[in-house]
Amino acid sequence: MKAYLIATAIFSVLVSLLVILLLLYATFPKEIPSKVIRIVTLLTLIAAIFSITLQHRALRLAKKEERKITLIECTNCGYKLERPFREGDYVLKTLGRCSCGGMLYVDSIYTEKK
Amino acid sequence: MLISSWDSLWYLISTILFIIFILFNQRIQVFLWLQEINQVLRRLENMVKKSKDILISQLKSYGISSPNLSHKISELLEFFVISPVERDPFGVLRRLEHLLDTERQRLHEIIRGLVPRIDGIRIRNIENMIEAAIALNSLYKLTRHYALLGKKTKSVFMIMQLEMMLPQITRFAEAYYNAIVSFKDGLPIGDGVGALVVGKLIRRNKAIIRSVKDNTVIAEANIFNRKVFLIKALGPGGEVGKPGKVIEELVDNHARHDQHVARIIMIDAAQKLEGEKSGEIVEGVGAAIGDQGPEKIRIEEVATRYGIPIDAIIVKESFEEAISPMTKEIADAANNVVNRIYDIIKTRTKEGDIVIVAGIGNTIGIAQ
Numbered sequence: 001m002k003a004y005l006i007a008t009a010i011f012s013v014l015v016s017l018l019v020i021l022l023l024l025y026a027t028f029p030k031e032i033p034s035k036v037i038r039i040v041t042l043l044t045l046i047a048a049i050f051s052i053t054l055q056h057r058a059l060r061l062a063k064k065e066e067r068k069i070t071l072i073e074c075t076n077c078g079y080k081l082e083r084p085f086r087e088g089d090y091v092l093k094t095l096g097r098c099s100c101g102g103m104l105y106v107d108s109i110y111t112e113k114k
Numbered sequence: 115m116l117i118s119s120w121d122s123l124w125y126l127i128s129t130i131l132f133i134i135f136i137l138f139n140q141r142i143q144v145f146l147w148l149q150e151i152n153q154v155l156r157r158l159e160n161m162v163k164k165s166k167d168i169l170i171s172q173l174k175s176y177g178i179s180s181p182n183l184s185h186k187i188s189e190l191l192e193f194f195v196i197s198p199v200e201r202d203p204f205g206v207l208r209r210l211e212h213l214l215d216t217e218r219q220r221l222h223e224i225i226r227g228l229v230p231r232i233d234g235i236r237i238r239n240i241e242n243m244i245e246a247a248i249a250l251n252s253l254y255k256l257t258r259h260y261a262l263l264g265k266k267t268k269s270v271f272m273i274m275q276l277e278m279m280l281p282q283i284t285r286f287a288e289a290y291y292n293a294i295v296s297f298k299d300g301l302p303i304g305d306g307v308g309a310l311v312v313g314k315l316i317r318r319n320k321a322i323i324r325s326v327k328d329n330t331v332i333a334e335a336n337i338f339n340r341k342v343f344l345i346k347a348l349g350p351g352g353e354v355g356k357p358g359k360v361i362e363e364l365v366d367n368h369a370r371h372d373q374h375v376a377r378i379i380m381i382d383a384a385q386k387l388e389g390e391k392s393g394e395i396v397e398g399v400g401a402a403i404g405d406q407g408p409e410k411i412r413i414e415e416v417a418t419r420y421g422i423p424i425d426a427i428i429v430k431e432s433f434e435e436a437i438s439p440m441t442k443e444i445a446d447a448a449n450n451v452v453n454r455i456y457d458i459i460k461t462r463t464k465e466g467d468i469v470i471v472a473g474i475g476n477t478i479g480i481a482q
Contacts, residue, residue, distance in 0.1 A: 069442075071445075087299065087300075089300075090302075090479045092317055092350075108310065109301060111439045111441055112442050
C-alpha cells in the first residue's frame with residue numbers, strides 16, 4: 001500500500017514535469033527541437049498511464065482496509081466503549097468492574113471500513 | 115513518388131493486419147483470455163502460499179519446531195472426504211454424518227499430533243483455518259486444472275467458461291483467505307450471528323448452563339415466565355456443534371416426561387441476493403440451518419413428530435461476509451434479532467410454555 005502511494009506520487013510528479021515541458025514547447029516552439037518533443041510526449045503518455053494504474057490500485061487497496069473494533073458494555077449502567085480489537089478478545093468476555101459496580105464485558109467485535 | 119510508396123506500404127500493412135485478424139481472431143481472443151486466467155491463477159497461488167505461511171507461523175507460535183512442518187501442512191491441504199453413495203438414498207444422511215464426524219476427528223488427531231499441548235479453543239481455530247485453507251487450495255487446483263486442460267485440448271469453450279467464472283472464483287478465494295486470517299485472530303465471523311444472538315440472550319437473561327453435549331451448549335432461562343432453552347455451539351473456539359442432535363434429544367427427553375415443547379425458534383445467517391441489504395432480518399418458518407443435511411433433518415423430524423412449530427429468523431449476508439470477520443451491520447442486526455425473539459416469545463407462546471431458541475453458525479470469537 002505504502003509502496004503504491006510512493007510510486008503514484010513519483011509518477012504524478014513526472015507527469016507534471018513533462019506536461020510543463022510540453023507547455024514550454026507550445027509557448028516557444030522554435031527553441032525546442034521537434035524530435036525531443038516527440039519523445040517527451042511519449043514519455044508523458046507512459047507516465048500518465050502508469051500513474052492512473054497505480055492510483056487505481058492504491059484506491060482499491062485503501063478501500064479494503066478495515067478497523068477491528070471491540071465494543072465493551074456495562075451490564076448495569078449501559079456504559080459503552082469502543083476500542084481497537086486486542087488478541088484474546090472474544091464476545092461475552094468479562095473485563096472487570098465498571099465504575100458503577102456492574103460488570104464490563106465484550107458485547108460485540110466487528111470490522112468497520114476506514 | 116515518396117508519398118505514393120508510403121501509401122502502398124500502409125495499404126499492404128493494413129491488408130496483412132486485416133487478414134491476420136480475420137484468420138486468427140479466435141486465437142487472439144483465447145490468448146487474451148488465457149492471460150487473464152494466468153493472472154488470476156498467480157493470485158490464487160499466492161493466496162495458497164500465504165495461507166500456508168499463516169498456518170505454519172500460527173503452529174510455530176504454539177511451540178512446534180518440526181523440521182518438515184511445511185511438508186506436513188502441504189499434505190494436510192490435500193485432505194479430502196469422499197461423499198457417500200447417493201444412488202441408493204436410504205440412510206445417506208446417516209452415512210454423511212458419520213463421514214463428517216470422522217473428518218472432524220481425523221483433523222483433530224492430526225492437529226493434536228502436531229501440537230500435543232494445545233487447548234480446545236485453539237485446536238478448533240486451527241481446524242477452521244485448515245478447512246478454509248483446504249477449500250482455497252482446492253479452488254486453486256480446480257482452476258488450474260481447467261486452465262491447463264483448456265490449453266491442452268485447445269478448447270475455446272472451456273477457456274471461455276473459465277474466464278467468465280473468474281470474478282466468482284476470485285470472490286470465493288478472497289473470502290476463504292479472509293476467513294483464514296479471522297480464524298487466526300479468533301474474530302467472530304458473519305456466520306456466527308445466530309450464536310451471537312443466543313450468547314446475548316444467555317448473558318442478558320442470566321441463563322444457567324445446564325449441559326454441554328457434542329460441543330453444543332444448552333442453557334436455561336426464564337423469559338416472560340416461559341422456560342426457554344438457549345442452544346448454541348460451544349465458544350469461543352471455531353465450532354458449529356450439533357444443534358440438530360441436541361434439539362432432538364431435548365424434545366424427546368421432555369416428551370418422555372409428558373412435557374411438550376411449544377415452539378422452536380432458530381436464528382441463522384442466510385445468503386443474500388445481490389441488491390439486498392446486509393444485516394437485513396427476515397422471518398419465516400422451517401429449520402434455519404445451513405448444514406449438509408444431518409442436523410437439519412433431525413430438527414425437521416422431531417418437530418414433525420411432536421407437531422412443534424418452527425420459526426426461522428435469518429440475517430441476510432453475502433457468502434464473503436459469512437466467512438469473513440463480522441461487519442458492524444451484522445453485529446447491530448444481532449441486537450434487533452434479540453428484540454424480535456422477545457416479541458415472538460411474548461406473542462406466540464403462553465406463560466409456562468417450553469421454548470427452544472437455537473442460534474446456528476460458527477461460534478468463533480463468541481462465548482456463552
